Amino acid sequence: MQISEFLTTSFQNVRSSKRTDQLHKVLLDEVLNANPEWAEYTWEFEYQLPVDGFGGTFDVDIAGFSEGQLKVAILAKAINSNVNKNIKNYANTTIGEAARIMFAPDANMEKVLFVSILPRVAPRFNKGGDVVGFDDVLGAKSRTKVNEVLQAQYNGVVESVDLFFDISGVKNFTRSEEFDQIGVENLDELMLA
Numbered sequence: 001m002q003i004s005e006f007l008t009t010s011f012q013n014v015r016s017s018k019r020t021d022q023l024h025k026v027l028l029d030e031v032l033n034a035n036p037e038w039a040e041y042t043w044e045f046e047y048q049l050p051v052d053g054f055g056g057t058f059d060v061d062i063a064g065f066s067e068g069q070l071k072v073a074i075l076a077k078a079i080n081s082n083v084n085k086n087i088k089n090y091a092n093t094t095i096g097e098a099a100r101i102m103f104a105p106d107a108n109m110e111k112v113l114f115v116s117i118l119p120r121v122a123p124r125f126n127k128g129g130d131v132v133g134f135d136d137v138l139g140a141k142s143r144t145k146v147n148e149v150l151q152a153q154y155n156g157v158v159e160s161v162d163l164f165f166d167i168s169g170v171k172n173f174t175r176s177e178e179f180d181q182i183g184v185e186n187l188d189e190l191m192l193a
Contacts (some may be wrong), residue, residue, distance in 0.1 A: 001026050002103050003117065004184045007165060010078050010182060011179040019078075021045065026096070027115055027153075028062050030079045030190045041066050049073075053103025060101070071110040073101050076117075080179070084135040090116070091146045098158045116159040120186075129176035136189050138164065163188045 006026045009193045032039050035159050047063035049070070064072030075097060077090070094114050101112050122135040141162060150158045168183025 002162070003027065003030055004060060004165075004187050007078070007117065007184045007187070009180070011176070011182065012079050014080065020098065023078050023117075024062050024075055027117075030117075031062075031113070031192075034190045035139070036190050038072060040063055041071065049101065049104055051105050052100040053107075054100055058097070058100045058104075068112075069106075069108060071107065071108070073112045075112075076157045077115070078117045079122075080119065081123050081125055082135070083118060084124075084140040087140045088145050091144045092151065092158075094146050094160055095149060096134065098154065102154060102158065107128045109157055111192075112154070112158040114158075115163065115190070116160070117165070119161045119170065120164050121167065121170050123170065123173065123176075125176050131174050132134055132173060161190065161192065163190060 001022065005028045006022050010019070010023075028045075029042060041064040041081040044063045044065070045061065047060045047070070049058040049060055052058035060070075060073045061076045062074035063070055064074075077093075078177075079086075079090075097114070098112055101107065101169075102109060118137050118141075120136075120138050122137050123131045124135060126132045146160050150160060165187040166185040168185055169180075173179060
């Protein structure tokens with residue numbers, strides 16, 4: 001399965017572990033295609049970092065190990081709807097999670113990668129499932145420059161990457177059920193710094 005195939009049903013069961021597992025598998029394939037040198041690493045999904053920078057544990061979505069040491073941490077999000085109202089919270093979460101990993105007692109990270117997969121135009125739903133508007137996700141992301149902060153703090157070790165796509169005919173939909181199976185167009189290719 002590729003990311004574009006995953007996205008066709010990504011509005012279904014958004015909190016299910018099956019959806020999360022699929023996301024992690026397709027994303028790891030994309031990351032390894034973009035960074036073939038990491039193919040020799042041992043990879044785990046849902047790895048629990050025993051002690052993070054805050055003194056607690058921390059769950060890493062996709063963890064890459066070299067000689068038993070965590071070297072690559074990938075944190076993934078596939079965000080579909082009501083994006084703009086949460087855009088600053090996503091940025092705050094990214095900054096905080098980066099600190100939790102980078103300041104872990106045994107941290108010697110090669111890369112901490114935050115990958116978000118988002119539609120360029122996202123529906124906004126009310127509690128009844130009606131589409132009540134559309135978010136300009138590109139505009140919202142352009143006003144939330146998290147990579148400038150990450151670069152200043154971690155000199156390129158921590159990076160946030162957004163993969164944007166278009167939902168075919170998105171503005172013709174009026175109910176959440178219409179998003180159960182979507183067409184996916186113009187998916188960005190994963191490019192790492």
